[in-house]
Amino acid sequence: MASVAPDHSPYPQLAEAVGTPAYVLDPAAIDAAADSATQAFGEHWIRSYSLKANPLPEVVSRLHARGWGANVVSLGEWEAARRAGVPNAETTMEGIGKTDAELRAAIAAARDGDPLRWVSLETLDEARRFAQLCGPVPLDVLLRINPAVRPETHAGLAVGSAESKFGLRGAELRTLLDTDPFAGTGIRVRGVHVHVGSQLGEVTAWRNGAHAALEALDLVRTKHSGADTVDFGGGFPVLGTPSGPGPSAADFAAVLTEHELPARCAIEPGRALVAEAGALLASVLHVRDLGGTQQVVLDTGMTELIRPALYGARHPVHALTAPDAPVLPTELHGPVCESADRIGHYELPALHRGDLVLIGMAGAYSSALETTYNGRPHAPKVSLDPETGPRVVQDRERLAALRF
Ligand SMILES: Cc1ncc(COP(=O)(O)O)c(C=O)c1O
Numbered sequence: 254m255a256s257v258a259p260d261h262s263p264y265p266q267l268a269e270a271v272g273t274p275a276y277v278l279d280p281a282a283i284d285a286a287a288d289s290a291t292q293a294f295g296e297h298w299i300r301s302y303s304l305k306a307n308p309l310p311e312v313v314s315r316l317h318a319r320g321w322g323a324n325v326v327s328l329g330e331w332e333a334a335r336r337a338g339v340p341n342a343e344t345t346m347e348g349i350g351k352t353d354a355e356l357r358a359a360i361a362a363a364r365d366g367d368p369l370r371w372v373s374l375e376t377l378d379e380a381r382r383f384a385q386l387c388g389p390v391p392l393d394v395l396l397r398i399n400p401a402v403r404p405e406t407h408a409g410l411a412v413g414s415a416e417s418k419f420g421l422r423g424a425e426l427r428t429l430l431d432t433d434p435f436a437g438t439g440i441r442v443r444g445v446h447v448h449v450g451s452q453l454g455e456v457t458a459w460r461n462g463a464h465a466a467l468e469a470l471d472l473v474r475t476k477h478s479g480a481d482t483v484d485f486g487g488g489f490p491v492l493g494t495p496s497g498p499g500p501s502a503a504d505f506a507a508v509l510t511e512h513e514l515p516a517r518c519a520i521e522p523g524r525a526l527v528a529e530a531g532a533l534l535a536s537v538l539h540v541r542d543l544g545g546t547q548q549v550v551l552d553t554g555m556t557e558l559i560r561p562a563l564y565g566a567r568h569p570v571h572a573l574t575a576p577d578a579p580v581l582p583t584e585l586h587g588p589v590c591e592s593a594d595r596i597g598h599y600e601l602p603a604l605h606r607g608d609l610v611l612i613g614m615a616g617a618y619s620s621a622l623e624t625t626y627n628g629r630p631h632a633p634k635v636s637l638d639p640e641t642g643p644r645v646v647q648d649r650e651r652l653a654a655l656r657f
Pocket of ligand 1: 448524525
């Protein structure tokens with residue numbers, strides 16, 4: 254765990270100052286994760302942070318200061334990248350469902366002489382539409398392939414499997430190359446994009462996905478000789494797998510040394526850069542004895558952390574009150590009116606109303622997926638800034654600002 258746990262000292266004061274639930278971010282942990290991925294692949298790699306993991310401007314600008322561009326999937330994420338100071342030249346756009354408005358915005362930026370680094374296209378249909386809208390405007394694209402691999406992860410995160418909705422199938426890619434919807438436009442095919450899945454438990458699917466991407470690049474080059482780029486996606490895991498600690502960024506990078514690589518290579522991780530840096534500070538609301546098991550309801554749940562309900566994700570939980578007391582079987586629940594709002598089964602000391610708990614590994618796909626269901630305002634975000642001390646970077650949403 255990062256320094257957000259189990260050093261309990263800042264938390265009681267924090268809870269007092271901003272209330273709970275509250276997200277807490279450790280910037281030093283972001284720096285460490287970013288630098289270790291940079292070291293694994295090398296400074297010459299294009300490194301894009303996938304904003305979907307956590308688009309908080311403080312997070313994005315921190316990563317940008319360490320050489321990371323932005324990978325965005327919508328106009329909203331593009332706006333978040335801009336607010337964080339990431340220029341278009343270091344921003345890539347991808348996404349399975351780009352609207353005409355999004356495609357047009359990318360074209361308008363290029364027309365204004367401020368193009369995105371590239372736009373990644375998902376289907377033949379999308380490629381045709383983009384070409385139609387783009388006309389003579391010069392703009393780089395990557396072709397996202399579906400590598401038809403078996404990612405070693407939760408089914409909901411296995412985007413590189415043959416049956417997923419993501420990426421061009423082999424026949425689709427060949428049709429695209431044969432029919433060339435980009436002919437007569439300013440679109441330049443710069444290469445291939447692949448992303449096999451998130452929270453990968455092994456390197457095998459990544460290796461097979463990389464192999465498929467490099468083969469696809471060879472094919473693309475038969476029609477577009479200037480294609481010189483492969484974006485290998487993200488997917489590096491955090492926390493151990495049942496069989497071990499899980500591969501590191503360096504293990505994924507090592508797989509690629511088996512291959513001759515093109516002039517430009519890119520990665521676009523999200524989770525591995527920010528998950529460990531975040532935690533969710535919560536209070537116990539009430540406890541019920543279920544015959545030896547304590548059933549605990551916290552003041553945080555699926556509205557702030559949907560991952561356990563969405564795909565059975567497991568987060569470390571630390572009791573901040575009497576952390577060294579004997580532990581009890583504990584069923585931990587959230588306060589939302591859904592049975593799915595369950596954080597999981599843990600062994601924790603006897604808890605009482607008002608006790609504080611810290612849910613770790615909540616920096617990725619946590620606040621990014623926050624909702625206001627049940628009329629619950631967005632929680633505050635606090636940075637444990639080593640220079641200034643704890644700093645609220647986003648206030649708790651005011652009741653008056655809630656949208657119903
Ligand atoms: C295309 C693409 N790239 C990158 C990512 C980031 O994945 P991760 O956070 O697992 O690194 C995702 C996640 O869904 C994705 O779909």
